[in-house]
Amino acid sequence: MYQLLKQIAKTGIVTEPAPLPDAALRALEQRLGELILKHFGRALAIRHVDAGSCNGCELEIHAMNSPYYNLEGLGIKFVASPRHADMLLVTGPVSRNMETALRRTWEATPDPKLVVAIGDCGCTGGIFGESYASCGRVSNVIPVDVAVPGCPPTPVAILQGILTAITPGRK
Amino acid sequence: MSRAFKELGLDATPLAAATPAFCTSIPAGELRGICEQARARKARLVALWGSDETTRRAGHALHLALAFPAGLLWVSVPLSREDPHYPGIADIYPSANRMQRAAADLLGIIPSADADRRKWLRHGAWPEGAFPLRKNVEAGARFAQGPDRYPFVPVEGEGVHEIPVGPVHAGTIEPGHFRFSIVGEKILRLEERLGYKHKGIEKRFEQMTLEEGAKLAGRVSGDSTVAYAWAYAMAVEGATGTEPPRRALALRGILLELERIANHLGDLGYLGNDVSLSFGFFQFWRLKEDLLRTHAQLFGHRYLMDAVVPGGVAKDLPPAAGEALAERLARIEREVATLKSIYDEHAGAQDRFIMTGQVTPELAERMGLTGLAARASGVARDLRVDYPIPPWQQLDPRAASHTRGDVAARIAVRFDEVFESMRLVQALVRQLPDGDIRAPLGAAAAGARGVGWVEGWRGEVLIALDVSGTGRIHRLHPHDPSWQNWPLLEHAVHGNIVPDFPLINKSFNLSYSGVDL
Numbered sequence: 074m075y076q077l078l079k080q081i082a083k084t085g086i087v088t089e090p091a092p093l094p095d096a097a098l099r100a101l102e103q104r105l106g107e108l109i110l111k112h113f114g115r116a117l118a119i120r121h122v123d124a125g126s127c128n129g130c131e132l133e134i135h136a137m138n139s140p141y142y143n144l145e146g147l148g149i150k151f152v153a154s155p156r157h158a159d160m161l162l163v164t165g166p167v168s169r170n171m172e173t174a175l176r177r178t179w180e181a182t183p184d185p186k187l188v189v190a191i192g193d194c195g196c197t198g199g200i201f202g203e204s205y206a207s208c209g210r211v212s213n214v215i216p217v218d219v220a221v222p223g224c225p226p227t228p229v230a231i232l233q234g235i236l237t238a239i240t241p242g243r244k
Numbered sequence: 245m246s247r248a249f250k251e252l253g254l255d256a257t258p259l260a261a262a263t264p265a266f267c268t269s270i271p272a273g274e275l276r277g278i279c280e281q282a283r284a285r286k287a288r289l290v291a292l293w294g295s296d297e298t299t300r301r302a303g304h305a306l307h308l309a310l311a312f313p314a315g316l317l318w319v320s321v322p323l324s325r326e327d328p329h330y331p332g333i334a335d336i337y338p339s340a341n342r343m344q345r346a347a348a349d350l351l352g353i354i355p356s357a358d359a360d361r362r363k364w365l366r367h368g369a370w371p372e373g374a375f376p377l378r379k380n381v382e383a384g385a386r387f388a389q390g391p392d393r394y395p396f397v398p399v400e401g402e403g404v405h406e407i408p409v410g411p412v413h414a415g416t417i418e419p420g421h422f423r424f425s426i427v428g429e430k431i432l433r434l435e436e437r438l439g440y441k442h443k444g445i446e447k448r449f450e451q452m453t454l455e456e457g458a459k460l461a462g463r464v465s466g467d468s469t470v471a472y473a474w475a476y477a478m479a480v481e482g483a484t485g486t487e488p489p490r491r492a493l494a495l496r497g498i499l500l501e502l503e504r505i506a507n508h509l510g511d512l513g514y515l516g517n518d519v520s521l522s523f524g525f526f527q528f529w530r531l532k533e534d535l536l537r538t539h540a541q542l543f544g545h546r547y548l549m550d551a552v553v554p555g556g557v558a559k560d561l562p563p564a565a566g567e568a569l570a571e572r573l574a575r576i577e578r579e580v581a582t583l584k585s586i587y588d589e590h591a592g593a594q595d596r597f598i599m600t601g602q603v604t605p606e607l608a609e610r611m612g613l614t615g616l617a618a619r620a621s622g623v624a625r626d627l628r629v630d631y632p633i634p635p636w637q638q639l640d641p642r643a644a645s646h647t648r649g650d651v652a653a654r655i656a657v658r659f660d661e662v663f664e665s666m667r668l669v670q671a672l673v674r675q676l677p678d679g680d681i682r683a684p685l686g687a688a689a690a691g692a693r694g695v696g697w698v699e700g701w702r703g704e705v706l707i708a709l710d711v712s713g714t715g716r717i718h719r720l721h722p723h724d725p726s727w728q729n730w731p732l733l734e735h736a737v738h739g740n741i742v743p744d745f746p747l748i749n750k751s752f753n754l755s756y757s758g759v760d761l
Binding site: 076077080081084087121122123124125126127128129130131132133134135136138139140141151153154155165166168169170171172173174178200201202204205206207224225227 | 367368369370376381383384385386387389411412414415416417418419439440441442443444445447448459460463464465466467469510523525526527529530532533536546547549582583585586589590755756757760
């Protein structure tokens with residue numbers, strides 16, 4: 074126990090400041106009113122859906138949970154069910170085998186909801202493109218508010234996309 | 245060395261490859277006999293896949309990669325176009341079950357003797373009777389989305405009930421379906437259903453040149469991008485007669501070990517998290533983030549994607565950068581040592597780790613468990629040790645090993661491997677040979693074959709490449725060790741309680757994308 078406490082004390086606080094929103098990431102105009110956004114800004118529940126990625130984007134979503142980014146300090150929390158979520162964070166080209174599951178997850182998320190597509194594949198279909206097995210980009214299946222490019226996008230870029238989605242702004 | 249295969253009655257031709265590899269062709273009638281003899285000689289099944297050879301005025305073919313002490317044997321079994329049946333081998337090599345079913349879904353080549361003929365990769369995206377990997381299916385083809393019914397094996401009895409989980413899970417992980425049959429809290433049976441991430445990777449490869457394929461290979465399973473990119477490069481270099489410079493090989497060694505360290509650090513953090521030791525999560529993910537930032541600084545990418553290219557590597561490591569890397573690793577190593585002693589002495593965590601999710605050495609051997617999970621179950625195999633090609637040759641890498649096969653053993657193996665990989669990187673940085681980092685690719689002969697075989701952090705990654713008449717990819721099968729290990733997870737959870745499943749699952753940390761393809 075002593076060693077554990079010592080390690081915590083020695084580590085200190087490593088959290089870095091959060092990035093600013095970037096309107097260039099918008100795919101759709103902000104649909105939510107200021108009042109709702111104010112609430113989201115302090116308590117945003119996110120459900121992640123991997124719709125067919127290579128798992129690269131998931132690595133960066135995990136990394137976003139490291140103490141460097143201190144998500145919970147920003148009021149952002151990952152939740153276990155779409156029914157508890159305000160936002161879906163979707164990765165991958167949407168595989169045809171995940172198309173139905175993604176639609177159902179989206180339907181299960183209560184309104185008002187936001188969707189952020191993550192990574193080059195989520196934005197455009199990426200290297201996998203569209204095929205007999207892939208529907209391509211996320212917006213081919215569900216409406217996307219903000220799309221964050223990158224292969225994979227860094228935790229800062231993903232965080233920026235999330236913050237953009239809960240900020241008033243035009244496309 | 246091909247004499248080793250003479251005893252099997254096989255005429256094996258050596259393949260140009262960095263690791264020892266041979267190929268041979270046998271009629272379908274001899275398949276089971278060869279497999280039985282191979283099994284008796286302790287050869288393991290590395291991969292099984294199919295191909296459409298109708299564009300070469302032939303029928304279809306089944307392919308196997310078997311690992312012998314003498315090297316890898318690529319066995320091809322020509323099948324007729326009209327009746328592409330072959331005698332299944334899942335009773336000899338249990339891990340062949342899902343590979344055979346995947347080949348049946350994609351190419352319509354059928355294991356006739358096997359009881360389990362259920363679909364595997366085909367959910368509703370294409371209908372029964374359509375085979376998307378056949379050459380007569382255009383790359384742009386689309387099928388109408390159909391219904392998807394899958395006959396799970398039912399478990400009946402007093403008090404038994406089912407918990408279906410997924411494909412969308414509660415955590416940030418890849419999609420798959422787990423069907424638990426339980427009594428009270430105890431797991432009686434787990435049946436996995438994967439294939440949700442099938443996005444047509446193998447078909448996509450066939451639209452690419454050898455150069456273009458490198459980027460896709462690095463995205464078969466994102467967490468193993470170096471292992472795949474290296475295996476791909478090795479296969480292409482074999483098929484084109486290209487010899488990568490020694491400096492490039494040493495740099496590849498550094499990249500592969502860095503990938504191993506980064507993944508192990510992340511897993512060690514999550515394993516702490518799964519037993520409510522969130523301290524462990526935050527500490528290990530801080531260290532992992534430090535390492536990822538170092539990767540970005542030195543190699544231009546946090547996960548080292550596209551750093552390994554056919555012919556060599558994309559970016560050099562100048563001496564000053566090498567020193568910075570060694571210094572950063574030494575700092576991380578000291579902290580990992582502290583965290584190890586905290587994990588070791590944490591009674592609450594150890595109580596959850598020890599004897600949870602056990603795979604005995606006997607079971608591991610019988611079912612063909614591979615990679616780090618196998619090394620935790622007494623199967624001391626590691627390609628870096630078993631076939632010590634450059635850059636491993638002079639470094640004398642040590643394979644981690646443990647025999648209990650539980651979550652604690654898989655944690656111990658990860659700690660061992662982190663320290664050993666640190667040693668290897670430091671040694672490689674110190675002894676980096678001079679010279680170029682990339683050699684120009686030669687031309688591939690039509691029908692040339694290449695094999696890439698690399699010990700990634702999860703286990704052995706195989707790339708089997710067959711070049712078309714125009715120098716493009718005729719067929720490429722990327723093989724992830726998760727094919728072998730997923731079925732063992734079903735065994736590992738027997739008799740454990742449902743709440744321990746996430747912990748057991750994480751201790752294997754298998755790839756979905758790598759097997760769904």
